[in-house]
Amino acid sequence: MSDQPADSAPPRFTRWEQRTEVPLFYASLLFLLGYAFRVLAPHDARPWNDIALALVGATWLIFAVDYVVRLRLSGLGLRFIRVHALDTAVLLLPLLRPLRLIKVYTAVRRRRAQPRLSLYARVITYAGASALLLGFSAALAVYRQERNAKGASIRTFGDAVWWACETLTTVGYGDAVPVTPVGRLVAAGLMACGLALLGAVTGSFSSWLLQVFRREDEKRPPEGG
Known part of the structure; x- marks a missing residue:
């Protein structure tokens, strides 16, 4: 990339x-x-x-x-x-x-001469795998910074994983938030990645639905006058 x-x-x-x-x-x-x-x-x-x-x-x-x-x-x-x-x-x-997963996929496909996945499958697979690895990595980084911080709401690794899920999905309940400068910096990065990945999946899925509906319309016989 x-x-x-x-x-x-x-x-x-x-x-x-x-x-x-x-x-x-x-x-x-x-x-x-x-x-x-x-x-x-x-x-x-x-x-x-x-x-x-x-x-x-x-x-x-x-x-x-x-x-x-x-x-x-x-x-x-x-x-x-x-x-x-x-x-x-x-x-x-x-x-x-994990953001380099596209490079990994390209290298594996060329080495094994495998057929190329469709655009929609590639986007969803890349976004899903990236979200899992980035979420886990961010949870580790935030937990390391927050677990002993004064006034922190992220005290266990489970709290950090829950926070990462909230952030990646842009839900943000507010029950678990980082309070340290490094923790907030990680949160900002994960928010940006979450928005990008979610937008890629949503856009790809919407485009796939439009393509399916367009094919259905083309197969449907014309209505009589």
Whole structure:
């Protein structure tokens, strides 16, 4: 997901992305697993806490190496930071890596020569998977910041998951809200992602319904005068 057209990217850059996208997706799951353990496990759960910390650091280092390699192969120099703004954001905040699921799908389809899903199926699948992973990631991040904060209403991970569901679906009951600056920053990001994902699904579903009804109208015999 970048502003650089695929056909204008250097061949070495394209090959690198195709070969590394799926392994990097698995690395992002390992990052999320390590981060989740660090947040949810007791502080005295040694040596597992140290292992989880090492896993988080190692996977982030893999992301950093990949970013540097793609920067060099792109031929864009420092413009790469702006042109590939999402990649830059993902490097700084690895919990945003679910937003790269479109790249993962494209890489898997090319590698296995699988038929392409319809536009509607791709939008709904991408939005659903992204919502699940982003919601879980945001719940972890908010719970880590809020659980010991003064006056916090998010005290358990269950509270954080409930808050993430409210935020992603734009319901916002107001029974669980972040009070820390970092928690509110995460909330703002999740609100923006929730609106975008919900809008994509709603628009795609509406378009699919219109297409179905149009086909039904075309099959219906003309009414007699």
